[in-house]
Each structure stands twice: as structure tokens, then as C-alpha cells.
Amino acid sequence: EEILVNNKEELSKALKEVQPGQVILLKNGTWTDVEIKLKGKGTEENKIVLKAETPGKVFLEGQSYLRISGSYIVVSDLVFRNGYTPTSSVISFRTSSKELAYNCRVTNCVVEDYSNSERYDSDKWVEIFGKNNSFDHNALVGKRNKGVTLAVRLNSKESLENNHVIAYNYFGGRQNLGSNGGETLRIGTSHYSRSNSNTTVKNNYFEACDGELEIVSNKSCGNTYQNNVFDECKGTLTLRHGERTLVEGNYFLGNRKHNTGGIRVINEYQTVRNNYLSGLTGYRFRGALVVMNGIYNSPINRYNQVIGAKISNNLLIDSDHVQLCAGSDKERSATPIESTMKNNLFFTATNPNLFTVYDNIEGIDFENNYVNNGENTPVEEGFTFVDYQLEENEFGLRVPKKKLLKKIGFKGDVKLPVTKEEVGPSYYKKEIKEVTFNTGKVIKVAAGDDTLIDAAKKSEAGDILELEKGGVYGLSKILFVNHPITIRGAEGEKPVIKSEKAVFFKIENGGSLKLNHLVIDGADSPDQSGNCVVSTSKYSMNENYKFITLDCDIKQLNINHTFNFLKIYASTMADSILIENSTFTEVTGAILSLDKEIEDLGMYNAEYVIVKNSKFTKIGDTIADVYRGGTDESTFGPNVAITKCDFTDVGNSKRNKDHSSLAFHGVQNLQVADCNWKDSAPVKLFLTNGEPISNLKNCVFDNTEQIQSNNNSYTTKNIQVIN
Amino acid sequence: EEILVNNKEELSKALKEVQPGQVILLKNGTWTDVEIKLKGKGTEENKIVLKAETPGKVFLEGQSYLRISGSYIVVSDLVFRNGYTPTSSVISFRTSSKELAYNCRVTNCVVEDYSNSERYDSDKWVEIFGKNNSFDHNALVGKRNKGVTLAVRLNSKESLENNHVIAYNYFGGRQNLGSNGGETLRIGTSHYSRSNSNTTVKNNYFEACDGELEIVSNKSCGNTYQNNVFDECKGTLTLRHGERTLVEGNYFLGNRKHNTGGIRVINEYQTVRNNYLSGLTGYRFRGALVVMNGIYNSPINRYNQVIGAKISNNLLIDSDHVQLCAGSDKERSATPIESTMKNNLFFTATNPNLFTVYDNIEGIDFENNYVNNGENTPVEEGFTFVDYQLEENEFGLRVPKKKLLKKIGFKGDVKLPVTKEEVGPSYYKKEIKEVTFNTGKVIKVAAGDDTLIDAAKKSEAGDILELEKGGVYGLSKILFVNHPITIRGAEGEKPVIKSEKAVFFKIENGGSLKLNHLVIDGADSPDQSGNCVVSTSKYSMNENYKFITLDCDIKQLNINHTFNFLKIYASTMADSILIENSTFTEVTGAILSLDKEIEDLGMYNAEYVIVKNSKFTKIGDTIADVYRGGTDESTFGPNVAITKCDFTDVGNSKRNKDHSSLAFHGVQNLQVADCNWKDSAPVKLFLTNGEPISNLKNCVFDNTEQIQSNNNSYTTKNIQVIN
Ligand SMILES: [Ca+2]
Ligand SMILES: [Ca+2]
Structure with a gap:
């Protein structure tokens, strides 16, 4: 049953009476200061749907926001712009602290430049609570105030082991915030960081997400980051808290932009494999690959020791810094242990001193890694010197010879796992705007x-x-x-x-x-x-x-x-x-x-x-x-x-x-x-x-x-x- | 010749072509962002006039302001409100630093709540430059940002010895600024303070002008303050710089409001006579009567020594503090000399220790002053003790017995020299607004x-x-x-x-x-x-x-x-x-x-x-x-x-x-x-x-x-x- 609502009053009535199987259509046009709280118990067969009359033609502006709770709700096709949320988020997968969302989906939506004019007033654009929710094919572009763009929240046990899927989204253009709080994606917070989130982040495209050091701040256990592209993002995918996370098949393209980074490893039993990292210039915590020192008996909000990390089959191309035992100081004195760096290739023509070792790295087992001649290595064993030879492959990426790829066991083609065209809503033009001097008359x-x-x-x-x-x-x-x-x-x-x-x-x-x-x-x-x-x-x-x-x-x-x-x-x-x-x-x-x-x-x-x-x-x-x-x-x-x-x-x-x-x-x-x-x-x-x-x-x-x-x-x- | 102008374009044209003898009438209604620059050479017989079609029915709003220069220009009947000036003043008696106003008049105008929203961005509401100008029967109410409400400017020799007259104006409701720069009226600045301004300020009514310590900041020579009323104003009429100023016949009514003050004397040859000061509670520089210490060879922006002050025939009633040699410290060590306090009456039931003496007062000659029994005196000679007896006279003011008034030679009736009704434009309702808690439903x-x-x-x-x-x-x-x-x-x-x-x-x-x-x-x-x-x-x-x-x-x-x-x-x-x-x-x-x-x-x-x-x-x-x-x-x-x-x-x-x-x-x-x-x-x-x-x-x-x-x-x- 489709119900077309024309104004706030009709929407409010429809929301109050909503039944499984109903589809609420928002009439095309601009809606100002709409507070949508959609609560409902849909079923797998009879979902509750809220969407635009025409995808991309419904604009939520002013002080509008969306909250959903219950089950099997699908929201799609909406555009938030020209305003900001008066609450703590634009799209929230809960309607109150006790009413969360389960098996719900937000798809094909856009949040664009919907930033609080107060730079350091914090809010989030998307907060996912509950379990088994999906956030896919959306575009989140141009957040300019403080606060994570998309956060998976684990603040009560109902939201643990959530199996959320975040896929095929476009994360675009987050300017340098100049403060902590500019993360594009965060899963968990320190408080529940030793619990399983089990969230999957795959096939997303991150472009110019320059908010702060952490493009992604992983703060829980058991998550998967797979086949994402990080295109000219200043910062790193940071495994900040929690253990047993998999980082696989992701592509980091720095194009030599200042402070572009790759992956930063902290905590226990992390797996980093088959990633492609190229043209990354970042130094210290922004390095192309960073393995940190931890703190013995770390408080939950500090740094756990790296134990049992598996870093393998990765391609590091023309990047400037691999940092081992990074952050080593009096407090952070627990060096990585029981870890391996195996079957990786490190080729760089930009900085022959690619590796910096800040502390004892005996706890890392180096095996069958390849470096180019003239490059330094952290230890003598486990590295093979070969000629620096790279070529652009059929997919436009710089790669070593096939033979070498085989030797390190890189799986599949060296090819972006997802393109900009494949992510976000099809109606939305994904571009980074920048107006500069002397472009006018x-x-x-x-x-x-x-x-x-x-x-x-x-x-x-x-x-x-x-x-x-x-x-x-x-x-x-x-x-x-x-x-x-x-x-x-x-x-x-x-x-x-x-x-x-x-x-x-x-x-x-x-x-x-x-x-x-x-x-x-x-x-x-x-x-x-x-x-x-x-x-x-x-x-x-x-x-x-x-x-x-x-x-x-x-x-x-x-x-x-x-x-x-x-x-x-x-x-x-x-x-x-x-x-x-x-x-x-x-x-x-x-x-x-x-x-x-x-x-x-x-x-x-x-x-x-x-x-x-x-x-x-x-x-x-x-x-x-x-x-x-x-x-x-x-x-x-x-x-x-x-x-x-x-x-x-x-x-x-x-x-x-x-x-x-x-x-x-x-x-x-x-x-x-x-x-x-x-x-x-x-x-x-x-x-x-x-x-x-x-x-x-x-x-x-x-x-x-x-x-x-x-x-x-x-x-x-x-x-x-x-x- | 009268020219009715209906809009900005017509006004602009009329201003460009204005001739002596012309009257430009602004059509009734609201004018937004009007920048009026009226330059013209009128004559005594053929003045140039700019006024409202109907007095009080023309509202200049937004970013409007007025500048006049030339001679014999009269501007009247305009109301500035709902906005603030983008320039340094709302009404300026010049159009540029070289083009000043002479023999011009602004009358019957209102500036109300026309304050910059930036509290500490400084501007003035009225700046008088040039010579022989009159500012009369206007109302300046509710200035809330930094900057003097009305300033007589002496920043070039063309503006010295100006003989301006400021009369019958209503200065109302200036809230406490919490900073220097909250003066209601200032004549001169320290730079030209040793030159003659010769400005007359008479028959004005100041109400609740609480901006700062100086209600009036006199900073030049040869001025006259006569027959003004200061009704519940926190602060004093301060003779801050310059010599030979006359303060006569003014009424200060404190009504026991906190920090209400009277007259503060600094510099040479000041005359303070026949003033009525009542119910003033202010202490230190806010005292009912303050005679300060100066600095030997004072820099122009500090404190000149009091020399030859004549303080006579004043009535001080139920006030708390008379401060002599106030501000005495290492730097301000020049005590008053060659001065007299003669024929004054000091009656107070509120503070028996009315007089505070901070330094040597041998340079003040006390003669024929009257105090009530039980009160202290600064010296023994020159004071006569009489009973504290006051009564409300026919004009509603508390006065001593007629006999005593005669003994100190108080001239005229004890009666407000001007009433609220007599000042400002007749179309303007003069009231102090204050909304407080618990007045609603x-x-x-x-x-x-x-x-x-x-x-x-x-x-x-x-x-x-x-x-x-x-x-x-x-x-x-x-x-x-x-x-x-x-x-x-x-x-x-x-x-x-x-x-x-x-x-x-x-x-x-x-x-x-x-x-x-x-x-x-x-x-x-x-x-x-x-x-x-x-x-x-x-x-x-x-x-x-x-x-x-x-x-x-x-x-x-x-x-x-x-x-x-x-x-x-x-x-x-x-x-x-x-x-x-x-x-x-x-x-x-x-x-x-x-x-x-x-x-x-x-x-x-x-x-x-x-x-x-x-x-x-x-x-x-x-x-x-x-x-x-x-x-x-x-x-x-x-x-x-x-x-x-x-x-x-x-x-x-x-x-x-x-x-x-x-x-x-x-x-x-x-x-x-x-x-x-x-x-x-x-x-x-x-x-x-x-x-x-x-x-x-x-x-x-x-x-x-x-x-x-x-x-x-x-x-x-x-x-x-x-x-
Ligand atoms: Ca951070
Ligand atoms: Ca001042």
C-alpha cells in the first residue's frame, strides 16, 4: 500500500498509523524542519518503507532529521541539505535510548553539506544502533563540523555483535578539521572496545576524507574492512581499539598528496592482507603502514600491545614511511609480539629510508618480503632485494612484475575493487568542489x-x-x-x-x-x-x-x-x-x-x-x-x-x-x-x-x-x- | 521648494542636485540600507532641509546612516531603528575627513536600539564635527554596543572653538557595558584636550545612562553643562581633561540606586556651582562629588592636577560619598591647590562618614559649608553643623529649610530645570523598557x-x-x-x-x-x-x-x-x-x-x-x-x-x-x-x-x-x- 504524503501533518499522521507492508512516499520538493521518527514492526515479507516520490527529488532542509526504530524498515532516496540536525545525528537507527533498529536499511540517500555552522559543535550524520542493519549506496559529502560522519554505536549490549553491513557508499570531501573528531567512519568507542561488533565495511569509496588522522577509527572487535578504496585521503584506517579485525583488499591511493596514509595497527590479532597502498606520503602515525607500540596493562582508552598481528600479501608502492614500534615512549613501551610480516612487497623510489624502527622489533617475524635495491630494511632476514620495476597495468595502477605478485601471493587482479560510479545513489553526482582564487573575471x-x-x-x-x-x-x-x-x-x-x-x-x-x-x-x-x-x-x-x-x-x-x-x-x-x-x-x-x-x-x-x-x-x-x-x-x-x-x-x-x-x-x-x-x-x-x-x-x-x-x-x- | 522623494534612487538624485532653500521630504515608511550623504552650501536665509514627510513616520533601518557637510543644513524628524550603522557613526556632521558641517542642525530625530550586534565593535550614534552646530530635541535611546553615544569631535583645528549647542535631548537607557567605551556624551579626546571646545550642553535629560563610570566625559576646555537632569544614572559627569568648564544648575537624582554618582573634578579652573545632588550611593570615582589627585607634569592622557577649582552653592542630599584627593597613589600625587569649596550644603542620613580624604587637602579652602550634626567633615574650619532637616518641596524634591538655602546662596528654586516631557521629539514616547522573570503566564x-x-x-x-x-x-x-x-x-x-x-x-x-x-x-x-x-x-x-x-x-x-x-x-x-x-x-x-x-x-x-x-x-x-x-x-x-x-x-x-x-x-x-x-x-x-x-x-x-x-x-x- 502506497501513501503519498504532501506535508508535515500528513507525514506525521502516516507515521503514527504506519503498518507493515506500507510504503510512505514523501512528495517531491523541499521539506523544511521535518522531524521524522519512524517506529514500526515490519517483517521480512512486509517491510515498512519510507521513500521519496522520485529518488533524489525530496530535499530535507533546515533542522530536519530522521530516526528509525523497530524492525524491517527501509528508508531510501532522500536528500538532506541546506541545514543541519538540531539533535545529535541526521540519521539515527534508534528513536530513543531504549528503542533501537533491527534488520533495517537506509539506502540511496544523500547527506550533503548538512553541517552545523558551529564548527566545534559535535554531531554525527549517521548513527547505527541495534543489529543486522544495512547502510548502503548512500553518499555522505562535505561534513565540516566536528563529529564522526558515520558511527556504529556499541553503547549498550543490544548493539553488540551487530552484523551491520556498510557497503557501496560514497564518503566524499571531508575538510581538515584541525582537531580530533574529524573521523569519517568509527565503529565503537573505547568503552565497549573489547566486545565484538562484527560489522562489515565493504566496497565503499572514500575520497578526500581529510578530517583528521583517522579516516576510519576501528574501536571494537571482529570487524571486516574489505575492498574499499581510499582516494587521496589524508589519514589512515586505524585499528585503534579492539582485536581480530580483518583489513583485506583495500586500495589506498595517495597520489603523493601530503599526509596521505594507509593502515595503522594496534591491539591483538589483527589481520592486514592483500591491500594495495600507493603514493602515500604520510609520516609517523600517518605512515603507509604503521605498527605501534602499546602499553602494558593498557587502560581501555589507551593503547593495547600488538599481539599476533598478521600482515601479509600487501603491495606498498612509492610510499614514504613504514613505521614500526611507532609511538614508543616511556608509557608506550610494549613492543609488538608474536606477529608476522610476510609476503609483502615494498617498492619505493621516493624515500629509500622507508622503514623507521622506534623500538625492539624482535616480536615481529619477517618472512619473504620484497624490497627494491637501495632501500633500507628493518632487519636483515626476511627481505629480498630486487630491482625497482613498476609499470602501469591495464587498470591504471602501478604494479610490479606479475612474477613478483605471484611470489608474494597477491590474490586477484591489482584493480580497484569498486569504482566511484558503483557507489552512492545513481542520481547523485559525486564530485569534490573547490573554488579558488583567480578563477573568475x-x-x-x-x-x-x-x-x-x-x-x-x-x-x-x-x-x-x-x-x-x-x-x-x-x-x-x-x-x-x-x-x-x-x-x-x-x-x-x-x-x-x-x-x-x-x-x-x-x-x-x-x-x-x-x-x-x-x-x-x-x-x-x-x-x-x-x-x-x-x-x-x-x-x-x-x-x-x-x-x-x-x-x-x-x-x-x-x-x-x-x-x-x-x-x-x-x-x-x-x-x-x-x-x-x-x-x-x-x-x-x-x-x-x-x-x-x-x-x-x-x-x-x-x-x-x-x-x-x-x-x-x-x-x-x-x-x-x-x-x-x-x-x-x-x-x-x-x-x-x-x-x-x-x-x-x-x-x-x-x-x-x-x-x-x-x-x-x-x-x-x-x-x-x-x-x-x-x-x-x-x-x-x-x-x-x-x-x-x-x-x-x-x-x-x-x-x-x-x-x-x-x-x-x-x-x-x-x-x-x-x- | 519641497521635493518628496519616494525611494533611494529619487533620494540619491535629489541629494546630488540639492540647492539652498530646498526641502527634501522622505516619504513616510521604512527605508532600508539608505546611505544619506547630504552636502550643500545653504545660507542663513536659504537653508537646506532634509526631513520626514511626517515627523516620526520615516524609519531608517538595516544599514542606514546619515552624513552631512557644508553649511546651514537642517535634518529633522527621522527615526533610526532595527539595524546599525556600517560606518563609524549613525549621524555624522561631516561627509569625509575634510568636509565638515558648519551652522547645521539635527533636530527632532530618534535613534533607538540601533546597536551593532557585536557588543565590542565600536561605533558612535552621533559625531559632531565643524562649528556652530546644533543637536537638539532628539532622543538617543538604548545603545548597547561599545562607543560613545554622542561625541563632539575635536580631531582637527576646524572643529575647535566650535560653539556647538546640545540641548533638550533625551538620553535614555544605556545598559552597563562592562568595559570602557560606554560613555553617553563625550566632548573631545585627550589629544586636543588642552584646546577650547566651547560647547554648551544644556537642558538635556539623561535617564538610566549606566554604560560606564563616565556618563559624560568632558575632554576639552571651555565647555558649559547647564540645567541638565541625570535621573538614576550610574556614573558621573567627569571633567576628565581640559580646563575652565562650568557645571551649573544640574540635577543628579540617584534614588539610592547602586553606583549612582555626581560630579568628578580633575584639571584646572573648573567651576561647579548651584547643582543639586540627591540619593547618590556611588563610591570612589562614582562618588556624589569627587575631587581627584593629579600627576605632576601629567602626560596628556593621564590626570592633570586640580588647580583653582571653585565648588560652590551646591546641595548634596542623602548621598554616601564625597571623595577628596581621590585616586591618590604614587603616580597621582599632585593634590588639589588654589581651590575652594564654599557655600555648599552636605546633608546625609545614609552615611555619616560622607567625606573621605585620601591625601593632603591644604590646597582646598573650605568656607561656609553646612553639614548635619553627626556627620564627619574633611577639616574643622569652614563647616557649620546644623540639624538634619529635609522636606519635600512643591516640586517633589527634598530640600533643606529655605533659610539654609539662602545661607549658601542657592540660586532659584530647587526644581528640575527640564522635564522628560520637554526633551526629545514630541512624537516619541520616552520610556525605559525592561522585561523580567515571572511577568507572563x-x-x-x-x-x-x-x-x-x-x-x-x-x-x-x-x-x-x-x-x-x-x-x-x-x-x-x-x-x-x-x-x-x-x-x-x-x-x-x-x-x-x-x-x-x-x-x-x-x-x-x-x-x-x-x-x-x-x-x-x-x-x-x-x-x-x-x-x-x-x-x-x-x-x-x-x-x-x-x-x-x-x-x-x-x-x-x-x-x-x-x-x-x-x-x-x-x-x-x-x-x-x-x-x-x-x-x-x-x-x-x-x-x-x-x-x-x-x-x-x-x-x-x-x-x-x-x-x-x-x-x-x-x-x-x-x-x-x-x-x-x-x-x-x-x-x-x-x-x-x-x-x-x-x-x-x-x-x-x-x-x-x-x-x-x-x-x-x-x-x-x-x-x-x-x-x-x-x-x-x-x-x-x-x-x-x-x-x-x-x-x-x-x-x-x-x-x-x-x-x-x-x-x-x-x-x-x-x-x-x-x-
Ligand atoms: Ca580521532
Ligand atoms: Ca570612559
């Missing part, structure tokens, strides 16, 4: 008061606003940046921008800003403290932004104290901040204060911070203050490079509380090179966990205090001190 | 999932949501508090509220919350750090809020770390936070963390914090952490009282970084009394400038560290330590 802007504001209002994403040679541009209002935009001076004398407001440019959610060949002058700014040239929104931004300053002269930011160049707010995240070929003169505040996530939960404000070939003179506060607190190891950055810069009279304001010219706390990768300091405050380092890389070289400190650090795990080369 | 809410959410959505300001005796109320969504609302349990067993979300109740802008006779249980809260029971908006709130917890039991806030009771965000301000007759048990985070304004600019998060008769057991973090940083002296609070409380195992979480059970930084008035500590972290005080009052008495510290403080300017009485 050039708009010429005449000099004058507020002409730039008016032009910016009319601009579209990717446009370039071109200012007149030597023109003067006054701003009586804030220029809001709502999409990627370039403001650039025409060739010749740089145009000058002045503002009467506390902020020249404000980057709103979705915005990115490039300043090119300009003079920014603070002479008309209001006589009050705390002005800035660029700020982020004060509100949460759930889209990462970019901010680039090229060939600009910034001056006279000094009408009052604490006049900053960039002023950011919490709950914002820059993918990248770049300053190049620019000068900064007479600034009472800081240039880049990236230290607003102070709760020490591992959050931070910028992934890449690059400052090069620039001069800083008479700057009151810090040039770059980059902070990532806490001890969380789920994230990649911040990454900072400061090169070829001159600092003169920098950091000497009495309001520069930590009295630094550069200050880095918890930065994961720091490169400072070819810089000169004169009459300036010192460089301050605070190195935290995560084995950060911190290198300083070719620096001259003239009448400037020495580098200060909480410990000496940083390297210096050619540092000159003049007094 | 009682809504009974049945127990169940989300019934409370649904009831709250339908509620109106002042309503009471009454929950069933012993009922259980589940929340799957956040309950948003958008107006003052009470949630209260019916008599008998307290109902229980649980939530699946990270926040139970979120107070949005305009909201206030009272919890009464409830159990709040964290058992269903998500397993993540940082949950809370109540939070403010994460966004700026430009309306102050109240949060009251009465007779509640809060428990099991412990599913994960840092589970707080109240979690606030920056740019929010509580008028008052009260906890009474409640218990708190097993909380991993803090109870009241009021420490989010960390920029040390004198901002803070709550004016009154009162905790009484409550029990706190197993609380990980601080019970109350109240912070006001910086050295700014423009504000009143925070005020904190903690009485009759028990603290057991409080503050011992390793995440309680400062390891305190109570932590007060820069609190201005602290009372801790009749409390017991057991196995808890210590009380920490950080006393800053502003001569804070900090008293602790009748406290028992059992197995708890001693009080810690940065200095010993606090008092203790009957403190018991048990080990």
Missing part, C-alpha cells in the same frame, strides 16, 4: 571612497578586483569577503587602501582573500586599540579559508595600541596563510596571531603558515604566534615555514606579553631559515608531543636574545649571535 | 521527550514553564532561551531534566533564565569533553542577561572531562548571576567560569555574582572564577558575594589549571562569609587597581590550602584552619 575599480566596497559586493567567487596604479581607496565600512577574492594593484605604483573602521577586510564563512601589489595604510583608522587589517568572522567558520599577501607594503598600523595585521577568532581554521615579498613597518600589534584555541584540546587555527622574503620593522608584537595545545595526536599540523625574512625592532611592545618575535607552541613541522634579527625579541618554542620536527638554520641574531625552548629536541645549524 | 508542561523544548518555543517573555512533580524531561535538542523565562518544578518531588546534547540550555541574545526547584542530571549527556548545563550564545550578545538557579540539585555532570554548569563566551555580559539553596554533586568542570575577557582591557563578564546557601561536592574545577583584567578604571564591577556555602572536594581536577576553588582577579567588591571548605583547592585572589574591597570572614578551611593573594590588601575575620 577581472573587475577594474576606480579610486575613491568605498568604490572597493561596492565592487566587492558585486563580485563573484574567484574574481579579481584590480585597483588603479597609485590610486587611493578609502573604506568607510568594513569590506566583507564572502568568497575567494583577489584584490590586486595594477602594474606600476601600488595603490593605497585606508579605512575608517576598526577592520579593513573581514573574511566571512566561505571567504578567502588574496592581497597583491598594494599599500595598506593605517593612517585613517580609528583611534582605538585592537584595530586590524584583516580579521576572520567573530562567529564560527565551518569552511576553512586561505589568506595570501603578496608584494604588499603594510604601514602605519600605529594610531593606537594592539593594531594587528591579521586578527582571528576561535572556531576558525585557515588551510593556509602565506606572506611573501612584503614589508611591514610601524605596527603596534602582531602580524599573525594564530593562538585562539586555548582550551588545550589539540585544536588549532592554521594548517600551513608560510612567511617568506619579507621585511618587518618596528613591529610591537609577535610576527607569528602559532599555538596547538594539549596532547591529542589526531591532527597533522600546524606546519610553519619562515624563510628569508628580516626582523628589525620586532616584539618590543610592553603589551607583547610573552616577549617573542616568533612563538610556536605545539607546531608539528617548523622550518626557520635564512632570517636576520636585529634589536628584537627572541624566538620562543614550546615543543609538545607528537615528535614535532623543528629546524632552524642560517639565522643571525643581532642584539637579540637567544632562542628559548622548553626542551632541546629541535635542531639548529649555522646560528650566528651578534651583541 | 504559567505554562504546564507534561513530562516526556522534548516536551519542554516545544513549550519553550511557544513561550513568551516572562512566562513560567511549570514541570510535573517528579516528572522526567528528556531533551534531544538544545533548549534555546530567547527571552526571560522561568523553568520551575511543581511543588513536591523535583522534576528531572536530562539532555542528549552538549548543552541543555542556551541563552541567546535577549534571553534570561531562571531554574527553580529542579534536578538537572548529566546522565544522558554525550560522552565528550566540554558539555555544560547552561551556555550563553557563542556569538556576541549586546543585551545583558540574568541567570538564576534556585533550589536545584545538579548532579552527574561527569560523563567526560570539563563538564561545566555555566559556560559563557566572550562578548557576553551578565547583569546578575545568582545561585541559591542548591546542591552540586559530581561535576568534572567548573560551576561559574566568568573569565572570558582575557585581553586585559578592563572588560569582564558579570556585574553581580551571588552564590549563597549552597553545597558543592566533588567538583573538579573552580566554583567561581571571575576575571577583570587590565588597569582601566571606567567600570564598576565585578561584584561578588559568596555566603553560607559548603565546599567539599572542590577544585582537585588536574585540568583545573590554577588549582583554585574560588578565583577572583580584579573583582571590585568581594564578600565571602560563613563558608566551609573541606579537602579542597584554595581560594585565590588577584587584587588589581581601583582600590577593590575584598572581605573574607567566618570561614573554615579543613585540609585545604590557605587563601592565596598577590598582595595583602584584603581583610579577613575569624578564619579557621584545620589540618
